Amino acid sequence: MAAPIAAYAGAHATGSEAEPLAVHKPQDVEQIQALIKRCRAAKTPITTFSSSGPGRRRGATSSRKSVFLDLSAMKRVFHIDAQDAVAVIEPGVTFAELDAALAPHGLRTFKPLAPRPGKSVIASYLEREPILNVKEQWDVLDPLGAAEVVFGTGETFHTGSAAAPGTMDEHWRAGMRYLTAMGPVGTDFMRVLQGAQGTLGVVTWAAVFCERRPTIEKSYFIGAEEIEPLIQICSELNYRRLGGAMFIMDRSEMALLMVDAANSYQDVADQLPAWVLFVSLAAAAEFPQDQISYEAADLAAIAAKQDLMPVTSLRGVAADDVRTRLETSSSHDHRAAAGRAYRELFFLTQIDRAPGFIARVKARVQSGASTPMRLGVYLQPRLQGRNCHLEFTLGYGAAAPRVAQMAALTATALAEECAKAGGLFSRPYAPWTKMAFENHQALVPFLRHTKQMFDPDGILNPGRLCF
Ligand SMILES: Cc1cc2nc3c(=O)[nH]c(=O)nc-3n(C[C@H](O)[C@H](O)[C@H](O)COP(=O)(O)OP(=O)(O)OC[C@H]3O[C@@H](n4cnc5c(N)ncnc54)[C@H](O)[C@@H]3O)c2cc1C
Incomplete structure (x- = not known):
């Protein structure tokens, strides 16, 4: 369970992090619980992370000396259910690994923009990194369902529908799919844990909602010299629940996504319109061609109101190719190219x-x-x-x-x-923490009270947020 320290030193770009006191790579919840209890007794801080290299750029760090709790080796996919489009996974599972496991079930992950290959699915969703598919995100917790967490007290707790009596296997056999994140009873523990940057508890597994793989998918660009018409189009698409993955970028950001071996960044950027809306239409199993046709016609009609037109390629780069790139974790950070x-x-x-x-x-x-x-x-x-x-x-x-x-x-x-x-x-990450809490001072006593309940000795990721 203990791992060598050298590989974990100096991950952070600012150089403000302290060397780890020790590194622990647990395999299961019992080892995590035992570590938290030992650290609590000794009042030793713990820094948790689930994603792995290369380059934990701006990685989870601590300016105080702490024990590193690296969950990246916890890679079990416990269950996948195609009917309810849900999987139960450990924190070390990455987007590429989960996509490979989901593919035979006709599912795929909901992804943020270009996650690095080692990015943990659970850490990304706990962080509330925005996902590309706007239509399927109904609540801020999505795509997180119920979860298991070890609080700073060392107690293990099940949230949402996982809190029912019985083991995970018993629940699964009984048809429970952990789709309800809220609970037990009326308390929404996950809403408190999400965004807490690992300061309240360590999530040891979670149910994650998955996207059904479309039968047909077609992607489009809409270019414009001003952003306002693209915002109008986006708003109408969302109002009418049209389109899956959708975002707007300026030419400089879009060129970084589109650049390939054949074209330099500058060549692509120089030829793009000032603003580009990317939108994908996805059709399910029933009459997919019909669905794509009428949705494409609706998209064209909505764009025409702004005197714009959806196109399937821009300056020789196909929108479908950009979508394929977005579906595949790339080993290089597209913004840090060249x-x-x-x-x-x-x-x-x-x-x-x-x-x-x-x-x-x-x-x-x-x-x-x-x-x-x-x-x-x-x-x-x-x-x-x-x-x-x-x-x-x-x-x-x-x-x-x-x-x-x-x-x-x-x-x-x-x-x-x-x-x-x-x-x-x-x-509110490190450079913005002070400012964010100064601007919302009324919240601070409530947050500190919450921290006191879940991590009374302040051992989990100290120095983050307002504690
Ligand atoms: C400008 C900028 C500056 C930043 N500076 C800092 C900084 O100084 N220090 C810093 O720590 N972060 C900083 N961040 C945030 C950091 O980039 C993100 O937290 C990033 O996701 C960390 O990636 P990672 O792969 O190391 O950690 P990940 O493993 O992806 O973890 C991301 C976050 O979730 C928590 N976490 C991971 N797994 C679990 C789990 N199973 N249960 C509960 N919580 C979990 C981690 O503690 C961490 O807070 C900064 C971000 C930006 C944009």
């Missing part, structure tokens, strides 16, 4: 407020013209279009430490500006 590095900034807002934030960020980046940075914009509608994840990337040459420092400072200043303008930093 000697580039970047600093990101993201928050939640309403989609119609996005243009205001974009203008604000553009103005600040352009005002620092002496420090050349690539500004990229990625807008991901969430929750059937009820809000959106707005992400900016400030790209620069990896061999330019002065620009890297400038990008970090600019991103922090922009975060403060966007938070003041109403951007919701619902994933």
